[in-house]
Each structure stands twice: as C-alpha cells, then as structure tokens.
Amino acid sequence: MTARIARAGRLGALLLLAGAVQATPVHASADQPGFVVTGAPVDRRDVVTWAASADRMGEAVAGRAYRLVVHTSAAGRDMRIRLSNAFGDRPVTFDSVYAGVQKQGAELVHGSNRPLTFDGARSVTVPAGGATLSDPLPGRLPAATNLVVSIHSPDAAGPATGHWMAMQTSYAAQGDHTSEEGGEPWTEVLGSWFYLDAVSVRTLAGTGAVATLGDSITDGWASSSDLNRRWPDYLARRLQSADTDVQGVANEGISGNKVLADGGGPSALKRLQRDVLSQPGVRTVFLFEGVNDIKAHPGATAQDLIAGYRQIAERAHAAGKCVVAATVGPYKGWSEWDAAGEKVRQDVNQFIRTSADFDAVTDLDHILRSPYDPERMLPALDSGDHLHPDDKGMQAMADAVDLKSLDCAGR
Structure with a gap:
C-alpha cells in the first residue's frame, strides 16, 4: 500500500515544536x-x-x-x-x-x-x-x-x-x-x-495534489453551506481513504467564470498560472469549465472554446502537469439555454471525449444528464435551477472521477 501521512486527532492539529524557522524571499x-x-x-x-x-x-x-x-x-x-x-x-x-x-x-x-x-x-x-x-x-x-x-x-x-x-x-x-x-x-x-x-503543508515525498479549475459548479453553488459538499470536497474525502499519493485538492472554481473572457473573475486562461500552476505540489489540473462561455449571448463558438482548452492543456503540460478534462454538463431549463448553445455544447463534448490533448477524460455530462432528455439534468441530481447539481449531484460527480487518472507521476 502506498505510504501516506497518518491522520492525527483534531485537538492535536497544531502542536508546538521547538526551533526557529528561517526564511528568505523568493x-x-x-x-x-x-x-x-x-x-x-x-x-x-x-x-x-x-x-x-x-x-x-x-x-x-x-x-x-x-x-x-x-x-x-x-x-x-x-x-x-x-x-x-x-x-x-x-x-x-x-x-x-x-x-x-x-x-x-x-x-x-x-x-x-x-x-x-x-x-x-x-x-x-x-x-x-x-x-x-x-x-x-x-x-x-x-x-x-x-x-x-x-x-x-x-x-x-x-x-x-x-x-x-x-x-x-x-x-x-x-x-x-x-x-x-x-x-x-x-x-x-x-x-x-x-x-x-x-x-499548504509539508507531506511525505511523492505526495501530490489536484487543482480543479472551474466555474460556479466547482465553486459549490447550490451545495449545502458549512458542510463541505462541493464536488471537490467529496473528491477529497475519496482521496483520503484511497490508496493514492494524490491527497491535496485545490478548489479553483469561481462563480460565473469563463474559459475565454473575463466576467466572474479573470478568464481561466488569465488565471491559470496564479490560481493553479503556482500552487505547490499540484500534479494534475482537472478542467471542468465552459458552460458560461456557451450560454452567454453571444456565446463562444465550439472552435474558440476548443482552442482555449488546448491552450490550457499546452501550458499545464509545459509546467509538467497532467490534465484531466470533463465534459460540459446539460443545462436545458436554465433561462439562457437555446438550441444554438446546445449544439456548441455537443460539439465541445465530442472534442473532449476524443481529443489527444488531455491525459484523461471524465464524462460528467453522461453522469448528470437525464436518460429521457439528455439535454436536461437528471432531476434527482438537479438543485432545481437546471444548471447546478445539488448535494447528491455533487457527490455523483466526484464518484465519477477515476482516481488513478489524477496520479500522473511517471507519465
């Protein structure tokens, strides 16, 4: 079994140790x-x-x-x-x-x-x-x-x-x-x-982290406050009990964020280095973003969004990180949904599923969509606004991630 840092009791979380810490600017x-x-x-x-x-x-x-x-x-x-x-x-x-x-x-x-x-x-x-x-x-x-x-x-x-x-x-x-x-x-x-x-914390050598780059769904909108039920939280709990060296999770979601344009924070392309690649120990970038680009009026074209995904993958790979991409989930019933945007979503998802630009793919569209109307979210996972999953949906998303795909050491 892969060695991991043992979990200590809650009351012992910050125990005093002797010795001064020296620091120099970087x-x-x-x-x-x-x-x-x-x-x-x-x-x-x-x-x-x-x-x-x-x-x-x-x-x-x-x-x-x-x-x-x-x-x-x-x-x-x-x-x-x-x-x-x-x-x-x-x-x-x-x-x-x-x-x-x-x-x-x-x-x-x-x-x-x-x-x-x-x-x-x-x-x-x-x-x-x-x-x-x-x-x-x-x-x-x-x-x-x-x-x-x-x-x-x-x-x-x-x-x-x-x-x-x-x-x-x-x-x-x-x-x-x-x-x-x-x-x-x-x-x-x-x-x-x-x-x-x-x-950040100092861990055993070989331990790594995943950074989830996303929008309001990753940020946790519609999940229960104060209970850590965002999908990256559920993912963190899975990692803590799994035989994997990936133990850290950095939630880099911003509500309203887009891949290409500023709006809900700087675009994913602009903030990639500061929010993701600069974080210590990040081994894998989990890219789940694009619905805000698609549902905007006017929305992004599939070609432009695909070009943005490719830029993120290229920059992450150049920094020595792996990239897991997730398909864009359904949102029919949300006020900004239209047939043109749905066509872009389908084209983008087809690219994600088949592209060689990513190290792995998690098909969250498949997990979230209704089998009776694939353009809509499954009602049992829907918070009610038809875009954001509820707590059950958040857990279903985290459960769909292949944990082995996050551990990119040696690839």
Whole structure:
C-alpha cells in the first residue's frame, strides 16, 4: 500500500515544536502583470491542502479583522498560508496573523491559536498585485480539519482581494482580535473569504495534489453551506481513504467564470498560472469549465472554446502537469439555454471525449444528464435551477472521477 501521512486527532492539529524557522524571499511570476509571490522558498514536499481563487472584492476597510474558516484536504506538517493582494492598487499590511482550529462558530479549540510569521516578523506588507507566503508553522495539521486563519490589517484601502462565494461561514470584527480564541468579538458573519487564497503543508515525498479549475459548479453553488459538499470536497474525502499519493485538492472554481473572457473573475486562461500552476505540489489540473462561455449571448463558438482548452492543456503540460478534462454538463431549463448553445455544447463534448490533448477524460455530462432528455439534468441530481447539481449531484460527480487518472507521476 502506498505510504501516506497518518491522520492525527483534531485537538492535536497544531502542536508546538521547538526551533526557529528561517526564511528568505523568493519571487514567482504569474499571468497577472506585476504578480509576485514573496516568502520562504517552497519545499519540494509542500502540497496545497486548501485554496480559493482570488477575485476583486470591493473596497477594503482599515482596522478590520477577519476570522476565516477553511477545510483542509491533505494532511501534513509545517503549515503555510498565502495572503493575496492580487487585485489591490496599493500595498496592504497585515500586522497580526494567527492560525487555529475551529471549535464552533468563531470560537477556537483552546490552545490551538498560534501566531504566524513572515520572514521571521509578525507583520508583513503585501505589494499591490502580489502575494506572500508565511513561514512554516511547526506542528501537524490533519486532513479534514476546519482550520481558522485570523488576520488584521491596520491600513487596508482600495480594492480588496478575496473569494466571494465561500459556501462557508466566516467572521469579521473591528479591531485586532486575532489572538483571542473566544468568539465574542466576531459579531459580523461573512459568506466570503478575504485575502487568504491558499494553505499548504509539508507531506511525505511523492505526495501530490489536484487543482480543479472551474466555474460556479466547482465553486459549490447550490451545495449545502458549512458542510463541505462541493464536488471537490467529496473528491477529497475519496482521496483520503484511497490508496493514492494524490491527497491535496485545490478548489479553483469561481462563480460565473469563463474559459475565454473575463466576467466572474479573470478568464481561466488569465488565471491559470496564479490560481493553479503556482500552487505547490499540484500534479494534475482537472478542467471542468465552459458552460458560461456557451450560454452567454453571444456565446463562444465550439472552435474558440476548443482552442482555449488546448491552450490550457499546452501550458499545464509545459509546467509538467497532467490534465484531466470533463465534459460540459446539460443545462436545458436554465433561462439562457437555446438550441444554438446546445449544439456548441455537443460539439465541445465530442472534442473532449476524443481529443489527444488531455491525459484523461471524465464524462460528467453522461453522469448528470437525464436518460429521457439528455439535454436536461437528471432531476434527482438537479438543485432545481437546471444548471447546478445539488448535494447528491455533487457527490455523483466526484464518484465519477477515476482516481488513478489524477496520479500522473511517471507519465
């Protein structure tokens, strides 16, 4: 059986270890002009355990603190976070950053909340358009942990960076309460994440991750909030109990996102490097996107969308990643459906099923469609809007993924 990191108990998620952590700056380029990642160099054993694609979030608020709840996939130690100012027009300083484990609501498990440092300092300034990695935090972080990252900025202004549709309750407070484990100061309830766009852990050598590049279906729209029932969450649970070295799952879905054009966030082509290829340990890109390009008016042609898919595959392969592509699911009954768009969807799916551009294919159209009307979603998997699957549909999608196709080591 393939060796994997054993899962520890929830209360032992962030155990103290002795010794100081040394850090030196490192820079990584990305598609977005000026996007620079600073922080201690990434170790070859580092693997992303949680991620959410960065987007523009409206005006930032100075003196505000955020208590952000995220759910890990891969287990490991020496946790690091990535703070993003990708959409900022000026530097933003974080003068207090802590990580702990959720007990309930905004309350943390007693003794779990610990400060994070950046190049040895408690404070860090992230440049406009850039991101920064924290120093590794000694201790173990189990899989399937509700990790809580608390951040405070005294000077945040201009456009904020974050992820709008979290499907997870987080919290905010005015003033710096990041070091406190109680939930009392955190009176504002949030449905979004701010500034935090990735968490990684150090794993056994050979462990990898899959990044799911997609739109609102991957982002989890219509799944149950606070229960981690997005299809990448179900996939993560399968991986944790399977004999595979792929343990990390980075959910890089954005509601409304398109392959070719900006709209719900930058296009998949524009954000591929920043959101996917720059994440540590990513072995495979799972591409499930295109319905927003197709159902737009005017919509993309099959030829243009196929060209976009090919660009993503070429760039991922050039970065040493494998690509698993998924067919576009049915959406008849959604207000933007028409026969012309359906023809494009059928042509695109035929390309995906038969193309040599991908390392593997998952036929999610086949899983989701009704046998009585293949242009519609199976009612038992439909959230009711005829585009987004419900919890059962999300699980059916994850169950359809061949786990062996995600483990591309040696290909």
